[in-house]
Amino acid sequence: MSERHTSKRPIHRKATADHRWDGVDLLPYKEDGRALFKAITRQTLFSDPAMTGELRYFEMAADGFSTLERHEHMHAVMILRGRGHCLVGNEVRAIETRDLITVPPMTWHQFRATQGEPLGFLWMVNAERDKPQLPTADDLAGLKADPKIAAFLESQPTNG
Amino acid sequence: MSERHTSKRPIHRKATADHRWDGVDLLPYKEDGRALFKAITRQTLFSDPAMTGELRYFEMAADGFSTLERHEHMHAVMILRGRGHCLVGNEVRAIETRDLITVPPMTWHQFRATQGEPLGFLWMVNAERDKPQLPTADDLAGLKADPKIAAFLESQPTNG
Numbered sequence: 001m002s003e004r005h006t007s008k009r010p011i012h013r014k015a016t017a018d019h020r021w022d023g024v025d026l027l028p029y030k031e032d033g034r035a036l037f038k039a040i041t042r043q044t045l046f047s048d049p050a051m052t053g054e055l056r057y058f059e060m061a062a063d064g065f066s067t068l069e070r071h072e073h074m075h076a077v078m079i080l081r082g083r084g085h086c087l088v089g090n091e092v093r094a095i096e097t098r099d100l101i102t103v104p105p106m107t108w109h110q111f112r113a114t115q116g117e118p119l120g121f122l123w124m125v126n127a128e129r130d131k132p133q134l135p136t137a138d139d140l141a142g143l144k145a146d147p148k149i150a151a152f153l154e155s156q157p158t159n160g
Numbered sequence: 161m162s163e164r165h166t167s168k169r170p171i172h173r174k175a176t177a178d179h180r181w182d183g184v185d186l187l188p189y190k191e192d193g194r195a196l197f198k199a200i201t202r203q204t205l206f207s208d209p210a211m212t213g214e215l216r217y218f219e220m221a222a223d224g225f226s227t228l229e230r231h232e233h234m235h236a237v238m239i240l241r242g243r244g245h246c247l248v249g250n251e252v253r254a255i256e257t258r259d260l261i262t263v264p265p266m267t268w269h270q271f272r273a274t275q276g277e278p279l280g281f282l283w284m285v286n287a288e289r290d291k292p293q294l295p296t297a298d299d300l301a302g303l304k305a306d307p308k309i310a311a312f313l314e315s316q317p318t319n320g
Contacts, residue, residue: 011262078282100170102206124215
């Protein structure tokens with residue numbers, strides 16, 4: 001569940017330069033020593049006991065990537081900044097600003113800032129949700145059996 | 161509750177010109193003969209039985225406005241396009257692209273495209289929610305007793 005924010009509710013938080021917001025902390029994505037992600041930050045934009053969803057903003061620097069994971073809960077994503085690629089299931093897609101990406105339950109997914117620029121996205125998720133699963137060696141081998149996915153995982157996607 | 165979308169889940173819906181998306185219908189805001197809103201459309205970006213929240217996009221043409229209303233459920237809003245003003249409770253605020261606005265429970269609110277340009281916003285809301293209440297004549301009189309709010313309701317806000 002991580003942090004759910006307080007019930008203090010500032011009515012208006014102004015956007016500041018470079019996809020930051022007044023009163024929103026910039027946090028490292030996760031603490032993990034296994035290099036499962038790179039150069040990614042998160043900001044919790046909306047989280048409130050009265051809301052059943054949360055809205056967060058994730059941003060990867062150029063060449064950064066999110067954790068390759070899956071879980072029962074869904075992700076609803078809008079790209080807010082830049083371009084890159086994502087893996088959802090066995091699909092690798094080129095993604096651009098304002099594109100919508102749906103991650104269905106128990107579907108491997110990862111976002112990568114492959115285009116030499118930051119990639120930022122909004123991420124709506126159920127406030128109550130299960131913990132992500134990481135791929136086993138067998139899962140990874142299965143994914144990499146697809147050359148398109150193997151190339152994506154080395155940040156060298158073929159466009160699609 | 162209005163329409164909850166199907167469980168077909170396209171993974172990737174591309175943004176098209178002018179804040180439209182592949183596979184997302186453009187709908188009139190509401191059907192109502194009382195001129196309680198003006199020049200506003202909505203698009204449901206994410207709605208799925210597996211998600212407890214919905215994400216929608218509302219856009220007003222220049223001089224358009226949303227319904228003045230209140231309800232128990234909260235709104236979590238990010239301005240995606242343009243500038244304008246909003247009323248939340250007794251606060252009138254100038255709002256710009258990427259600003260965040262929180263509408264607490266049972267708080268009068270309205271958005272207005274006051275700057276001669278479209279105003280578009282993302283709107284996260286609980287999938288299960290109560291029906292909005294409209295202001296009575298007394299409610300309106302109470303709001304208009306504040307000159308700042310009266311000016312806002314005539315689309316002539318003083319900046320704040």
